[in-house]
Amino acid sequence: MASNKEIDxxxxxxxxxxxxxxxxxxxxxxxxxxxxxxVSSGRKIExxxxxxxxxxxxxxxxxxxxxxxx
Numbered sequence: 125m126a127s128n129k130e131i132d133x134x135x136x137x138x139x140x141x142x143x144x145x146x147x148x149x150x151x152x153x154x155x156x157x158x159x160x161x162x163v164s165s166g167r168k169i170e171x172x173x174x175x176x177x178x179x180x181x182x183x184x185x186x187x188x189x190x191x192x193x194x
Contacts, residue, residue, distance in 0.1 A: 128173070135173030136161065143169075 143150040154161035
């Protein structure tokens, strides 16, 4: 079974590839502790990697028009 770090890296790469295929320009910003992991053509995307057994299948996109900071 993959480690949490490997799962997170696979999830990030899936989203980056998806964004590129759809004509956007993703940039990793997760190390900045700003509440999301990728900025892509103005979109703020938070990644939550998860597995169900041994199979890693796709991702879900939930789009928000606003980003709230505490």
